[in-house]
Each structure stands twice: as structure tokens, then as C-alpha cells.
Amino acid sequence: MARTIAIGLQDFQKIRTKDTFYIDKTGFIREWWETKDDVTLITRPRRFGKTLTMSMAEQFFSIKYTDHGALFDGLDIWQHEEFQKLQGTFPVISLTFANVKERTFPMTKQRIGQIITDLYNKHEFLLDAHFLTDEEEKFFRSVTMDMDETIATMAIHKMSDFLSRYYEKKVIILLDEYDTPMQEAYVNGYWEELTSFMRNMFNATFKTNPYLERALLTGITRVSKESIFSDLKNLKVITTTSSRYASAFGFTEEEVLSALEKYGLADKKDEVKHWYDGFVFGGRSDIYNPWSIINYLDERKPGPYWTNTSGNSLIGELIQGSSRQVKESFEELLTGGTIKTEIDEQIVYNQLDLDENAIWSLLLASGYLRVKNCEITGQEYGEWKQVYELQITNFEVRIMFRKMVQGWFHPASSSYNDFIKALLQDDIKAMNLFMNRVALTTFSFFDSGQKASGHSEPERFYHGFVLGLIVELAENYHITSNRESGFGRYDVLLEPKKSSLDAMIFEFKVQDTEEEKELSDTVIAALNQIDEKQYASALIDKGIPEKHIRKYGFAFKGKEVLIGRK
Template identity: 55%
Template structure:
């Protein structure tokens, strides 16, 4: 009888007790312990087994599981006699910041204090113990959700000391999803004040804590040391491009294929590989997302499981407001291509608005892009990353993200796309004006779109989201050279679509009252530019006939748009 798959179970003990499907990752215990590192930070995408691995470490080292050797019998770590001797021998302080998602500073700080207070309750016997002095017992009892900031910042260091007095051993601290609260602080604009509190908490817990045996933190991103880990010199950071722990998070292809055979799904290997393979950690390729694989094993159907479990708010916002160069890179990626980018893998949130390349760092850390290789160039050894979309599931995530921008006016959006592909100019104008009225306030970054200094930034973001659903039928390109200039958008039919679709060239112009009196003049200028600059050259070189190419000029003025077209010239 096959094992039962339990979706979303992140407690190691209950997983083992219920004999649920489990891929043995206990080699992580020995790899981490034998590293000898004081403080380790491991960045991996969401749903990659980080919480389960942290729970596994807790069950292995914690005094609370001293009599639970049965949880590890038959697993790889139990084959090592030395590790049997240290199972259940340490005080372990295990906490998670996964739920710190408040939209304001006051509530976020209160939530952190509540989490710390709940951890103290797990050690309530220490608070009543004679190992502590009367003063220390009172201090222990003062750790509540209503404690002041100073007490909260030193609370985990104090608990380490109390554990040392009670157990006679230094504590292991496990902090899961350490960066969730930082992303929320940035998104909701309480970053500066919040980082001051978190910096004090982390420095007290990890930097100046003499009663700390080891510490491990997990999260999605590697946040700048200057932001919250100032002067923490003993921090070892493991990112997606690090070699260490490469097979400890996520499933290897061997593990996936064995599971498929176990659940009589072996004939689906090629589809599973196309959809869910592609993650790379260090030089280890063919890593699969555990969430997608376990859901597939349970349901037996190819679906977008992992990509559908997050709102991707920060990434969404950064792509919408990115420059035309970033959007050109996105188009290359969506068309199955590869881009080169130089960036720092550490996230400096306060610089996200100033350093556009940070979007690539965030997409790599989140798992939506993979680094096929990293090349270090020049005397300063700057890292250059060769990036591509991870797999079909992540490609579908981008498509869904862009489509969601137009979800509030889906019928008009569908109408516009149908009109575009059938060369119905009148319908295109009708539907696109409806879309614009409903969505431009959502896209606009604050300035009048008719007067913005960089209209391409605004309109390329809009058009990318509008037409990306066609990526299976078209190669979508923008701001590329063809003829004697750079066109705005080109849609090149894919031969495999078999739908005999037209090739499309688009040119956008923002109405300039100093040059044109009306939108009609502006849209004609856009069409004339396509002709004068010979933007068809790229398509003609690929074998398209003039009759297969449609030209469209778009003239924008605030929330008004006028489209004119010419085809078969």
C-alpha cells in the first residue's frame, strides 16, 4: 500500500508518526553540524521544505524530543553512531516570523513580541525553576506581548542564558522565515523605524549572545548585512548560487522519479520534468520544488501548484514600474531566451527603487529565474548571471501575473485581444479605451501619463501585461532595432502555433500639443514612423510577406487612446 501524501504538513514529528510520504533529508543535520559554523543563513524559495527541515532539526537536537529516537530510525542520519549520541541533548529555541505580515509598524512589533512570549511559554518550567534567582524568575515572567521594546530585543539572549542555567548547555536557535517581516515593512512603508528594532533584536540574539551554541536562519532573500546584521562577522550566508546544502532543500531528479514510480506515475516523467524541473543550487541542477511534486503525486495532474501559492506583491510592483530595458529583458525571458545581468545577491530594500537590477536578484532568490551559470569579470570580479525562466510552471506564473493586471476588466481585455488578431480597428479602439479607463490608475506611478518624462516605461509595462497571454502563439519583442530605428512592440508568430496569425508591429506616441493639434495627427505620425524607419525589415528578413504584416499606431493622451492601422502594404 502506498504511503499517504499529506499536503502542507510542516511538523516533522507528526509527519513521521503518521507514516506520511517523506523524502529523507536528514543528511542536512550532519552537514550543518559538521560545518562548525556559528550562525548560518540559508536562502531558498518559498515552499522548498525550509520549515520542515527546521522542524526536523528541532526534533533531532531538542531536549523536548530526548526520548523520540523512533522519529529518526531508518533514516540516513541514524546510521551514524556519533549522531545517535547527541539526539535530544540541547535546548532549542525554535520560532518563525512567517506570520508577521502586518501593514503597520505598531502591529508588526506587537506580533513579534507575541511570538517571543509564546516561545517563553514552551520553557515555562525554567521560569519556575530554582536554577534561576528570584529576580531572574520575575524577568522571565515579564516577557509578554505587552513588554517594552528593550526587553523584547534582549529576550532571546536572556532565554539562552536561562536555558544554560537550567540545562547546563548553550542553546541552539532556529529562526524560520526571518525575512518575511522585512518585506512587509518595505511594502507598507515602515522600513526605517522597523529595521532599527529588528537590528537590535538580531544583534542581541546572534552577535552578543555568549550562550548561543549554534543558530540557523532560513528565508527567501539574503537581506543586506548593513540593514539588520550590522557587525555580525560570524554569519555564513548560503544563497541559490552557493555549493553547500545544494541537495538539502528541494527534491533531486532521482528522488522525484523514485516517487513517481512509487505512486504508479512513472509514465508522466517527461511532463513532470518539463513543468517542475529547472531549479539550480550551486552547480547542482535538476532540483524540483517539493510543493509541486507532492501535489502532483496526490492529484496526478499537471497544474500550477507552487506558482499559485503567493501574491508576489513586491515583484508585481517592481515589474510594473520598471524601465523599458528591464521589460525588454522580461520579454526575452518569456520567449525562452537568456539574459545577462550584474547584481548583488544581497537585497538592500532601501535601494530597490534606485537599483533596477535588484529585480533580477529578487526573481532569482524567489525561484522564478535560475542562474544557468555565474561568471566573474574584471579586476573587481563582478558577478554576471546568465538567467532564464526556471520552468513551465514559473512561466505560467508570469503570464498569470500580467493577466491579473487586467482582471477587473476581463471582458474588455478579451475583446481587445480578439479585435487585435482579427484586425478590427473599430473594436480595438472601443475595448482598449474601456481597459484603459479601468486600469490606468492602477498602473500609473503618480505622474500624468501624457506628460511623464519616460512614456516608454509606462506604456511598455501596460502593453507587456496586455499581450503576454499570447506568448505561446507569438514571440513578443519590444524596443529592438529593425530597419533604421527601434520599434516599440513586435509580435512574431510562432510557426508551431499553426494558426496563420498575422505579424504585428506597434508604435506608441504620447500626444505632444506642441507638435500635433489632435490625437489623429499623433496616431498618423506613429504609423508614418513605422514606414519611414522600415520596422518591417526584421520580419521581411524572416520570410514574412507584406500582406502578413499589420501596422498599428497608438496615440495616448491621459486616459484616452486612439488606434489606427495599416496592413498588407
């Protein structure tokens, strides 16, 4: 009989004692331990079993679980006698920053202080052991949620000292979701303050800690070494492009197919593959998101389970306010294409607004993009670099992105939907009415400029608008933008998938008041450019009659829009 599906269980002991659905990942313990790395940082997208892995590691190594070997009976790790002897033999410090999501630095420091205080409260028995000096007892009692920064940054280091002396054995430190405070600091504007605090804490905990046996950190991103890991030379970083531990997080296709078989869903493997396959870790290209699979087994139908969980707001904000180049690349991804870019897996959060490649790095680390191919270039010049070809991970992620774009137009959703209807009906009057309402509501949302120059055109607005078209009309049209055609480039082209529909060409122009006195003159200039550059040739070459090709000129002046038709 198939085990009960339990949604959201992240405690290894509960899963084992309640005999709920579990895919054996205990092989990770042996693989990690045998590397002999001092400090290991593993990054994986959210909901990929990081917290469960940390719970498993704690309950395997911790002295608190000395008599709990039965938890691992029958699992991979228990097939190795030397690891049976290792179970329950180390003092373990286990912490998580998963819930450190405060709006200010003082609140964040206090929240971390509370987590450390809880750690000390759980070890109050050390005060009764009569081996701490008077100064050490004083330090122990000074650890509170409002402690000063010097005490807070040294507290884990000092607890390592106390535990190693008490048990006469060095400690293992586990820190889950280490980068959650980093993301919140970036979003809420206290990055510099927090990184200084975290750098001091991490150096004391992981660099200058003679009481440390091993340490394991998990997170979504690899925050740059310069930010918080400076001079931490004993740090081994495992990202999504690393081959080590490739199958330790997430489910492999073999594991998914076995689960479907057990739950009587073997005939659904193609559906599951379409929705959820696509994650690539190192050389493994058959990884599935555990959260989606577990929910599919429970609900017995597909849905955007993983992408409906929290954590997408930062991604949406970055793309929404990004440059024309980023939005064009995002258009390519939404239409099923790929992009090529350099990737720096060291995320520098305070550079996300400045370095466009950092956005793709973050999307890759978060699991929304996958590596299709990787090329090494520039070798002949001695300055080699890795260029990644990226694509949207799977159908579930594509749905998330579509909802994200639709959300951009939510303040003007009624007018936007009415504009789409008017466009399909070729109702110019209604198109102008509703397009101006959309622009008035959402123009500043895309942080666009208002002058007719190469650097300040309202590109962010109309490229966001194009993304909206792709999302709303992709079922009936192939939509491309800024592609070569004839003797120039058109802004947007809608090629119908059905012969009963008209093709469309959009040309966008910002009014140049020196050349065009009225906005209507700008419309005429846009329409003339469509003909002069022979943009329709791309459609005519595919057999679409010219009479079934609509040409629209969009003229912009600040938040005012005028649309003309030819």
C-alpha cells in the first residue's frame, strides 16, 4: 500500500515515524561526509528539500539523537556499517534563517538575536555543568535578543567552544536558508548594514573557529564572497551548475516514475514530464521539483503548485523595471526561445539594478531558468569566459511568468482587456481610448522616460506592453519584436496561427517635436516607416496576402498615446 502523502512536512523524524511518503536521500550524508570539506554551501531553488536535508543531517549526527538509529533503518546510509557507528556522535548547532524577513536592519538583527538566544536557552544545562569560567558565564547570560552586535557576532563561535569542551568533541554547524536576510535587506534598502553584520558573524563562526568539525549551509543563491564570505578560504560552494550532489536535492525522473507507479498514476508520466521536468543540476537534466510532484500525487491532477508558493515578487520587480534589452530577452524566453549570456553565480544583490546579467544569474539560481548549453569562449585571447544558453525551465514556470506579466497590468486590467478586444476587432477608436487608459495607469510602473532620444524613449513601457501581448495572444499568434525584415526592423509583428486571422505589424515612435508638430504626424511617420522598410515582407514571404496584413503606428508623447491604421 502506498504511503500517505503529507504536504509540508520538513522534519525527518516526523516523516519516518508517521511513515509518510519519502524518497530516500540519505546517501547525501555519506557523500558529504566523505568529501572532508570544512564548510560547504549548497544552493538550490526553494522547496527543493533543503530544510528536510538539514533536519536529516542533524538527526543523523547529533548527540541528541544517539538512540534514534531506527530512523535510518532500511535507508541507504544504514547499509554502511561505518556510518551506523557515526550516527548520534557529534554536538550539533542547527539554525535556520528562513523566517528572517524583517523590514529594517534593527529588526533583522533583533530577529537573528532571538534565534541565537533560543539556541542558548536550549543549552542552559551548560551553566549547571560547572566548567564555564565566571567570564564565560557572564557572556552566556548576556546573549539576549537585544544583545549588542559584538556579542551577537561571536555567540555561535562561543557556543561551539562550550559544546566542544563539554562533549570533548568538535561541533557540526548547520545553517539553513542563510541568504533569506540578504534578499530582504536588498528589497528593503539596508544591504550594507546587514552585510557588515553577517560578515563578522560568518567569519567568527566558520573561519576563525577552532572548535568546528564541519559546517553545512544551504540557500537559494550564492551571495558574493566579498559581501559576507571574505577570506573564508575553506568554503566549498555547490551551485546548480555543480555536478556534486546533483541528485541529492529534487527528485530524479526514475524516482518520479516509481512514485507514479506506486500511486496508480503510471499513465500520467507524459503529463507530469510536460509540467514539471526540466531542472538541471550539474550534469543531471532529469530533475523534478519535489513540491510539485508531492502535490500532484496528492491532488492527482496538474497545477502550478511550486510557482504558486511565495518568493516570486523580487523576480517580477526586477524584470518589470528592467531595460529594453532585458525585456527583449524575456520576450524571447516567453515565446519558447533561448538566450545566451554570461553568468556570475556569485549574486551581488546591490548590483542587481546595475548588472543586467545578474538578473539572469538570479533566475537561474532560483530555478526559473535552466541551462541548455554552455560554451567556453575567448580561449584564443587568454581571457576565456563561460557563456550559458538559457531557457524557461518547464511549463509550470512558463505559467508563473504569464501570471506575473498579467499582474503588471492589474491596475488597468479592465482597460487592457478591452484594448485586446478592440485590437482583434480592428476598432481604432476603441483601441485609442483603452490604450490611453492603460498608459495613464501603468506608464510610470515601467519607469519609462518621456523624451525622444535613444536613451530615454518609453521603451520599458512598450516592451512591457509587448510582453503583455505575448501572454494574451500567444495561443493564436506567433509574436516577435525587433526582428530584421526587409530593409530594417519592425517593433512588433503578430503572425497568425490560423488562416482566418489577420497578421499585424506595430511600429512605435516617440514624438520628436522638432520634426513633428502634432502627435498625428508621428503616427504617419511610424506608418511610413513600415512601408519604407518593407516590414511586411517577412509575412508576405510566408504566403500571407498583403490585404490581410494590418499596419498600426503607435505614437507616444509622455503618457499620451495615439494609434493610427493603414
